[in-house]
Amino acid sequence: MRGLLFAFLGGALITLQGVANSRISQSIGTWQAATLTQWTGFVTALLILLFIRDRKLREFKQVKPLYLTGGALAAIIIFGNVTAIQQMGATFTISALLIAQLSLTFLIDSKGWFGVAKQKMQAPQFIGILLMVAGVIILRF
């Protein structure tokens, strides 16, 4: 039950982040909003890191440098998310975003890129994505 609440709240916060960013962008500009929110988030995470004991910063060295750079993608993610929400609303944006997210995850899994365990393409994943596209079409037209 607690797990369900966490996951449900997590999803709510992801959407909240998108609509809040798009609202802030209206007032101060999209790049300003991205820079500001990433900065305050970074400072908060850093403060929490300073308060907990289990700090293993050295272990970053064991990670392939490419994987350490994932955070930088957020700049484009925030810009894209805000632009899309302003153009076509939150529901349609999140729907399209989730379809692209799952499709790419599926592609990477099936090719075994970036050292993920290679998995066979299977019908349920195709059907799942087709259902999502069908849902978007119902939503919009």
Add this chain to the structure above:
Amino acid sequence: MLIGIFWALLAGALVGLQNIFNSKVNERANSWATTALVLGLGFLASLVIGLIVEGKKLFAVQHMELWFWFSGIIGVGVVVCMVNGIKLLGPTYAISIAMTSQLVFALLWDSLGWFGLEQVPFTFKQFIGVIVIVSGIFVFKFGGLLQGRKPAVQGE
């Protein structure tokens, strides 16, 4: 609208990629160190691109409201919830629930017209659309599990 679709699809693909990269970091480092690194790099990248696109205007911010300063903390909340949700439910179940909740709240805020969103009246068609999308998410995430498909590890 095509521009909106393009940016939503690009953002979604990058979220998928970022989740994989971040989970690779998370395997070695603790989740707060990972979060700080991810947000720190997000800040640097936004700052650099912002400076290139806007120049000095990036810092000439007017119409600032108090809550803008705190909205970055939402991202920290996302990490706390997803890390705990995945710990308690496993990635497949937790991420399916989170994606469903993302859509439900998007629909809610669109229909309420909050956060400066253009108000879109809630219709039966939208309800059916979201139900079909959610069923797609669950078929994607749980389909093939019986045949032993290992769920993709995600988490922002």
